Amino acid sequence: MSSTPRTSATSAFEPAGQAKTPPRTKQERRDQAEQSLVEAASRLVARRGVDQTSVADVGTEAGYSRGLVNHHFGSKVALLQRVARESQRSLVDVVEALTGDPLESLVVLIRSYLTWIDRNPAEARAFFALWGAALPEESVLREVFAEFDSRIRTQIEEYVRAGQEHGIIRIDVEPAGVAAAITGMLRGTGAQLLVAPGQIDFEAACTACEQFVRRALTVPGPSSPRVRD
Amino acid sequence: MSSTPRTSATSAFEPAGQAKTPPRTKQERRDQAEQSLVEAASRLVARRGVDQTSVADVGTEAGYSRGLVNHHFGSKVALLQRVARESQRSLVDVVEALTGDPLESLVVLIRSYLTWIDRNPAEARAFFALWGAALPEESVLREVFAEFDSRIRTQIEEYVRAGQEHGIIRIDVEPAGVAAAITGMLRGTGAQLLVAPGQIDFEAACTACEQFVRRALTVPGPSSPRVRD
Amino acid sequence: MSSTPRTSATSAFEPAGQAKTPPRTKQERRDQAEQSLVEAASRLVARRGVDQTSVADVGTEAGYSRGLVNHHFGSKVALLQRVARESQRSLVDVVEALTGDPLESLVVLIRSYLTWIDRNPAEARAFFALWGAALPEESVLREVFAEFDSRIRTQIEEYVRAGQEHGIIRIDVEPAGVAAAITGMLRGTGAQLLVAPGQIDFEAACTACEQFVRRALTVPGPSSPRVRD
Amino acid sequence: MSSTPRTSATSAFEPAGQAKTPPRTKQERRDQAEQSLVEAASRLVARRGVDQTSVADVGTEAGYSRGLVNHHFGSKVALLQRVARESQRSLVDVVEALTGDPLESLVVLIRSYLTWIDRNPAEARAFFALWGAALPEESVLREVFAEFDSRIRTQIEEYVRAGQEHGIIRIDVEPAGVAAAITGMLRGTGAQLLVAPGQIDFEAACTACEQFVRRALTVPGPSSPRVRD
């Protein structure tokens, strides 16, 4: 997945699709079991939520026994944190794969991310369910997502700053604020797609988000006031 | 808008703060108890999340007995749906109170909403925790939020359409898409404020959101290409 | 109901059918409410059993409030004992109404009782549900039914003894044993009718019970060995 | 029959009495725990009734933890159905072990069954308490007992029919009706023994039941009109 990030941002969101062939060594078996458990947990979290998913169910869903989660991860919290981190991979991959024109990169990011949600609703829902579970004050997942959000914003911030340095992005915007707004727009729009899949016109929402970013950041041309779109 | 607390929209964000005096009639007692339970549930959901909040805790937090929630609401789900609906009131109130210039109204909406979150983090966190809990596929809260999100988007959509009819908002934007993008931006930015309160510069994020909307929707002036901001 | 016992044993099992006209005096209102509660309890016990019937449900089913049962009866146990006693009335009435030839009376009793069950399955089921609840060692209803069963058996025993004195019933049967066997046969056959209504041929079962009693008790004729039936 | 404990029918009424030694394999542990739980449930149901027996009590009574019933049976209903089925074994065993003269077999059945009740009042009371709990319309146990009663009646019916074919039982009786009457007599008489143990003369009741069956079914002899008894 992350080995071909150049071809297209969207390709980073393609399903992994590894075949489940019986591995040889103990370490491979161990890794395979853990991976199966993480994926099973992701499916169940997407379906029922964090607290309605039991470790026994995860073991069974993965095709193993009720006790395997604790055997491998020690506790439910550890499993969830692992699942949360894995569920962030898609966004990290796409953000880190952005190249070229900083402004265009941000526009591509928006479409890539929303397209990933649209095409991988199960994985996306798992991510959002975990993120939603991180919102209460005492959530054990809060730190995981606080760190992660921070990294994403920092990346976007750097793109904005680079664009400003290259004269591609207006200098009268605050990079940190823009990063927060873009990240928020992606999350909030994605969440709406998942809460009511049929009610939102994906293309219209995606286009609007792109317009927001492009028009807000494009340097106003002195002669041609028409913003390209 | 947040500087003029007299308007009804802003007042909707003020804490309720009614004193708990022993009421006379049965109906008053009933109403008071239910209100106390809803507020207690809101506090606990903000703190611990939906599933880590027990109905017994809610009763105790409200100053009553463990069994009162079921006496009044019949089930935990019914209570949560009630809390979810009440937690939406603030946003509904502010959206419905918007008047005057459609574009300015939308900009005001953004600042009002984010300011409300910044100033009422407990209530806001309750709302977001419930919203997060609505994301899994089988969540009993999904329908409540699907309906609610839809209403909010419809309101915003109407503002956009009105602005287009009055020549204040560009006609090359899709009202439904813009509504989804704005709603998403508010939700996602608000959520980030709650996940990592210290890491986000509220003013910068708020300003960026305002810029996104104003620049994306403002009709490009023929003589003065500089978009005001 | 008990005012016309002579016409036919079966008539004693007819439904009471009193109209529920608003009564005048307080005492009448009180009696009417209690009667309504007892009947409601009977219906609910027949439907759901003793422990699955709550006093609140009884009040509601009777068309009153949740609290009326405790207001009138003080406790659930007191209500149940009252319902149990009322549910025994039908059998008591029919047993006490028997007249004429003792052997024929017993045969009539059998058909009357089983017919009552067949025609009043709701009331009958209430009686049997209460009787079933009396079987555990520590049941609060045990004494009520022990007394009642004893009275029924004593009545039957007297019929048998009277028949023996008149030379109509064989003297080589033990009246007490016969009374227990007849009572048991009625109860056990009735219970089967209620457990699996469709599976039992009422007429065949009833006839068999009659044959059992008639043939077991009839004095063997010296010249005509054929037992009449 | 009860004087010859070697026959399999009677042995079915003997207490199980296996010692509780710690088993080796998981399967043995599982079976042992389940058996202990079923027996504990039987004891408690006999003592307090179905609804007054909690699954936690069953676990404790069996010498295990509160949660084991749900671990093994999943629900209280499943446990009760299992207990009901096990409690029927004694009667099934004795009915299926009957051999030889059909009429005498039925007479033996009566004494065997009532004797079992008299000697094993705890197990018998459990069976009857469950049977009593099956009488309400919506009881989850109804089907279990409907099936069971049907099987018993069918067995008895076949005996009657066989007796008629061999000329041992009168042909002017309906086998199905007789089966219902005999089953009912056993149940109802047994129940009375349990409701008021001291008030019933076991021997007299048992003898009366035997007389009922023998005299009702015996083919009237042409030369010797005296029915033997």
Next chain:
DNA sequence: GATGAATGAGATTTCATTCAT
């Protein structure tokens, strides 16, 4: 490495009862 038997804390819910209205 993997299983699953067993535990016991804790969740939701039901409900008999008390008592103020």
Next chain:
DNA sequence: AATGAATGAAATCTCATTCAT
């Protein structure tokens, strides 16, 4: 007389975790 708000005990069931196999 009647209502129903409120309580708190107790029920069933879920489940993370421990541990023997």
